[in-house]
Amino acid sequence: MKLDRVGSGSTLEEVLLAAATRAVAYLRSAFVSSEVVGIGEGGDLTREFDKVAERIVLDTLKEYLGDVRVVSEEAGVVGRGSWLAVVDPVDGSANFEAGIPLASVSIGLARDSDNMRIRDMVAAVVAEVFRDAIYYFDRDGGFKAIGVGARRRSPPADVVLGYFESLESYLPFLELSKLLGRRPRLRSLGSAALDIVYVALGLALGFVDARARLRNVDVAAAISIASSLGAKAYLCSGVDALEVELTRLGKVDCIVVGYDEAIAKTMLEAVKRVRSEG
Numbered sequence: 001m002k003l004d005r006v007g008s009g010s011t012l013e014e015v016l017l018a019a020a021t022r023a024v025a026y027l028r029s030a031f032v033s034s035e036v037v038g039i040g041e042g043g044d045l046t047r048e049f050d051k052v053a054e055r056i057v058l059d060t061l062k063e064y065l066g067d068v069r070v071v072s073e074e075a076g077v078v079g080r081g082s083w084l085a086v087v088d089p090v091d092g093s094a095n096f097e098a099g100i101p102l103a104s105v106s107i108g109l110a111r112d113s114d115n116m117r118i119r120d121m122v123a124a125v126v127a128e129v130f131r132d133a134i135y136y137f138d139r140d141g142g143f144k145a146i147g148v149g150a151r152r153r154s155p156p157a158d159v160v161l162g163y164f165e166s167l168e169s170y171l172p173f174l175e176l177s178k179l180l181g182r183r184p185r186l187r188s189l190g191s192a193a194l195d196i197v198y199v200a201l202g203l204a205l206g207f208v209d210a211r212a213r214l215r216n217v218d219v220a221a222a223i224s225i226a227s228s229l230g231a232k233a234y235l236c237s238g239v240d241a242l243e244v245e246l247t248r249l250g251k252v253d254c255i256v257v258g259y260d261e262a263i264a265k266t267m268l269e270a271v272k273r274v275r276s277e278g
Contacts (some may be wrong), residue, residue: 015123019057024127026053027096027105049096049097050073054072054075057085066082067082071216076249086216086220089105091103092189095191096129106127109124120246131148133147156203157205158184159203160173171274172208172210172270175271192209192219196225199231208254208256216252218252219233219252219255220244230259232263233256234268256268
């Protein structure tokens with residue numbers, strides 16, 4: 001079944017690119033404020049730029065799609081409709097607030113029904129805020145990179161991305177190095193959506209977050225895009241990350257993403273060994 005056009009006559013690509021680029025345009029403007037305005041549904045501080053970017057995305061989706069149910073970092077679950085949108089209006093908020101140029105707008109779309117999961121997404125976009133780089137996927141057209149090269153690097157760069165804020169979150173990397181027989185370079189970028197897309201493009205061989213603090217909205221669009229390129233994501237329990245639920249805002253388990261299935265399973269084994277020793 002073709003899903004590339006919606007009630008407005010627009011393509012899914014046009015809808016998601018409009019929502020993402022409008023939010024990016026605001027975030028690059030002179031009207032951005034970092035004032036704390038509350039606590040988001042996810043429990044983190046909400047700054048004015050988070051709320052405004054979210055409102056821009058939601059208004060754009062409603063303009064094109066009509067009524068839509070939204071699961072978002074700031075608002076939680078709002079609205080009802082035939083579409084489900086999973087939104088992180090500013091992934092990498094701490095980077096953005098500090099002026100560190102790594103942040104993104106992340107949006108995924110699925111036909112709304114009960115028990116929706118990442119595998120049910122029909123289109124997704126991750127747009128970089130500080131670069132003219134957009135990563136897009138839909139089921140009909142596949143993957144597209146706008147503003148940057150779309151070629152997948154092979155073999156991937158010998159780099160591991162992730163969050164390493166404690167010894168416990170660093171130990172899986174040490175175990176991975178043992179399994180690989182070498183120690184890849186280690187980088188922490190601060191935007192999980194970009195981390196995952198970069199792994200899929202071969203800019204890194206894997207991503208690991210052993211903290212279990214990421215939410216479904218942080219990773220859903222990026223995992224859809226990455227999967228279309230051949231990358232593989234697992235929760236550290238061994239469950240395929242494509243099975244992560246989307247119909248409510250929720251945390252995901254410790255997660256690994258590999259450039260391919262083999263790398264992902266090696267990373268998963270590293271985490272399991274650390275957990276068994278703990």
